[in-house]
Each structure stands twice: as structure tokens, then as C-alpha cells.
Amino acid sequence: MGDILSQSEIDELLKALNTGEIDVYEINNKKEEKKVKLYDFRRPNKFAKDHIKTLNIIHDNYARLITNFLSGYLRTLVQVEVISVEAVTYNEFNNSISNPALLAVIDFSPLPGSIILEISPSIAYALIDRILGGKGNTLEKLRDFTEVEIAIIERIIIQTVNLMREPWENVIEIKPRLEKIETNAQFAQIVSANEIIALITLGAKIGEVEGMINLCIPHMVVEPVVSKLSTRFWFSDEEKEVPKDIKENIEKKISNTKVPVKAVLGRTTISVNDFLELQSGDVIPLDTNLNNNLEVLVGELLKFYATPGVMKNKIAVKVTEVVETDGKEEV
Structure with missing residues (x-):
């Protein structure tokens, strides 16, 4: 609703119209002007809305798999869910990384390049505490990770990386592999600062401890399959024909x-x-x-x-x- 004019303002407006200070046609032309949206050609939006929506669907499934795995592995209540999926520059993601950090660089074969899985320190320390027999508490004052702690958390990261295969199978059969774990963001530079990435933020809760798990997926990594990051492709009703050798193998096993x-x-x-x-x-x-x-x-x-x-x-x-x-x- 527009601003309500007082009686004195109405009188002044009518007076201005009568004296010619304000042109009625000029007011109408201003109303007909189209709104212009700014576009920064230095930061082109490579991820369309449909791509973002599909990535959200993929990682909703991934969050469910992580929840089931960690709940059974830690023998405690774990909740993981997608909070947001957005396209940002790598520099923006890099500047948001806390210190100390826990960054897993993952080879996304057969796609080119790597992605980053960032686990917030509060969640990482809760995982370590639970694995070592504690209640899943985090540290009151965060510090750098020791080599033993990194070795412990590495086992969980390898399992969570393997869980990526299933959510991505409708797009491409990936074979993700943990390359290294870094605690300093400077040593986990996988793309240039201005490269556009898809930042998937997962909210994680282990017992009473809450934190974030971020996935950084550069556009150059998914560029070969970006056409498949479409909800129309994702929910396609076309039936995929089962190979003849698989059919024969199933029939043989059933008959015996x-x-x-x-x-x-x-x-x-x-x-x-x-x-x-x-x-x-x-x-x-x-x-x-x-x-x-x-x-x-x-x-x-x-x-x-x-x-x-x-x-x-x-x-x-x-x-x-x-x-x-x-x-x-x-x-």
C-alpha cells in the first residue's frame, strides 16, 4: 500500500499541477518504466534455478543417508537436513570458513576436479567424543585438531563420502575418493577465487550439539553433466531398459x-x-x-x-x- 497523503500535501500537489511544476504525462511515463535488474558480467550466474532445485533434491537424499549412518554408527540421535543451496563465488565460501577448520578435499571422479566437504569444529569434536566413548559433547574452547583426532574423524569422512554415490546415481555414477584432510583453508584451494560454486549447507545435530556441514561443488566439476541437473530429467518417466544379460541372469537365479x-x-x-x-x-x-x-x-x-x-x-x-x-x- 502506498503512503497516505495528508490534506496539506494533497493541496500542495494540486497547486503544483495547476502551476505546471508537475506534468501528469511525466508521472504516467515513470509508472510505465520497466524495472531493470542489475547483472554482474564478472560473476555470471552459471547455476540456473532448476540446477539449484535438483541439487537440493540430491542432497536431501544425501542428508537422509548421513542421518541413518551416523545414528547407527554413534548409537545416538543424529539429525542432518539441508538448510540452503545457493550459488556463490569460491572466495565468499573461503572467507566464511572458521578457524580451526576441518576440510576434506574429495576427488569427484569421473567428473573433473575436486569438491570440499567442510565440517564445523563443534560437530567434529562431538563425533570424536562419541567415538571415544563420551556422550557426544564438544569443546567449550575450540583448538586445533591433533593428528590422532584427524585420524579418527577420517574414518567417518570416508564413509560419508561413499554415501554420495547413491544420491548422484540418477545423474552420473560417481566414484568419490577422499584425497586429503586440511585444517587450513589456504591449503585446500581447489579453484580460483572468482569461480562460481554451489554451496550446499547441511544443518547437523548430534545429541545436544548443533553445527554445519558444507559442501562446496565448483561449477567446472559438474559442467559435463549440468544438462542432467534438471528436474525434468530427474523426474523423467522414460523407462530405462534393463540389459539383456542382467535379465537372463535374474531368470536363471529364479529358475534354480x-x-x-x-x-x-x-x-x-x-x-x-x-x-x-x-x-x-x-x-x-x-x-x-x-x-x-x-x-x-x-x-x-x-x-x-x-x-x-x-x-x-x-x-x-x-x-x-x-x-x-x-x-x-x-x-
Whole structure:
């Protein structure tokens, strides 16, 4: 809503219009002017909105995998979720890194170049404390990491790096590998300062300790597959054809699978006392009529109806009806 003019301001405006100090047509032309958005050609926006949205989807899945892994590994409540995905320069990311820092340089093969996984010191010390048998507390006053602490945290980083494979499989089959861990941002310079990167910020909570996990992905790394960073490609309904050799291998394994098959002659209920007094030659009445079909079970599922008989001097059943089920019916 625009500003409300007082009566004196209205009078002054009318007076200015009458004297010609203000032109009505000039006011209308100003309203029709298009808004201009500034664009810095020194910092082109290489990541489109669709790319940012797709990266958000990928790392939502990655955050879920990290949550499941750390919850089981640390035997405590862990929550990891995506807070933001934005395109910034590497210099902006580098200036935001705290001191001390924990930076994992990751080779993003087969894509060119490397990415950086930054874990905030509060989260890193909570991980170390929990692994060493503590409650997952962090240090009150942060200090530099020791070699032993880096060796401990390296095992977790390797596992979290391997978890990247699944979220990225719809785009490309990556083989990420931890190259090195640095505690000084100057030794983790992977691109030039003005290079555009996608900065994915994950919020992590281990028990009562909260912190951030940042992923720095330079545009030059994902440039070969940037066309696949599209929600239209991501949610494409086109069915991917299964290779013939995989189909044949699955069919071969299924055909050689053994399953128990049994024909149920009938059922009955007797007392424990009658059961204990059973002798050879005793007759037990069943609930099955002589003309009724028998139930044939595959595993524990009712799959066929059959009639009893004899074939080549052996007791046999003849399948008379196939039972159509959804695979969940149990007997």
C-alpha cells in the first residue's frame, strides 16, 4: 500500500499541477518504466534455478543417508537436513570458513576436479567424543585438531563420502575418493577465487550439539553433466531398459531357486490326551470333504487347489485351479 497523503500535501500537489511544476504525462511515463535488474558480467550466474532445485533434491537424499549412518554408527540421535543451496563465488565460501577448520578435499571422479566437504569444529569434536566413548559433547574452547583426532574423524569422512554415490546415481555414477584432510583453508584451494560454486549447507545435530556441514561443488566439476541437473530429467518417466544379460541372469537365479510345496489333506483339532493315546491304525477325522479340493501351499502361501490321486503307484495331486493373490496372503 502506498503512503497516505495528508490534506496539506494533497493541496500542495494540486497547486503544483495547476502551476505546471508537475506534468501528469511525466508521472504516467515513470509508472510505465520497466524495472531493470542489475547483472554482474564478472560473476555470471552459471547455476540456473532448476540446477539449484535438483541439487537440493540430491542432497536431501544425501542428508537422509548421513542421518541413518551416523545414528547407527554413534548409537545416538543424529539429525542432518539441508538448510540452503545457493550459488556463490569460491572466495565468499573461503572467507566464511572458521578457524580451526576441518576440510576434506574429495576427488569427484569421473567428473573433473575436486569438491570440499567442510565440517564445523563443534560437530567434529562431538563425533570424536562419541567415538571415544563420551556422550557426544564438544569443546567449550575450540583448538586445533591433533593428528590422532584427524585420524579418527577420517574414518567417518570416508564413509560419508561413499554415501554420495547413491544420491548422484540418477545423474552420473560417481566414484568419490577422499584425497586429503586440511585444517587450513589456504591449503585446500581447489579453484580460483572468482569461480562460481554451489554451496550446499547441511544443518547437523548430534545429541545436544548443533553445527554445519558444507559442501562446496565448483561449477567446472559438474559442467559435463549440468544438462542432467534438471528436474525434468530427474523426474523423467522414460523407462530405462534393463540389459539383456542382467535379465537372463535374474531368470536363471529364479529358475534354480527351491521352494517348499505341500498339499494339505485337511485339518482337525484334538485334545492333548487323545493325542497321547493315539495308536497305529487309529483314524483321525479331518474337516475336508471327500469331494472337496485340497489346498496346495508354496511356502506359506495358498497358490493352487488340487484333487488327490495316484500316479505310477505314487500318491499325487492334480492341480485344478490357480489361486490369484497379491503375494501377501498367508495361510
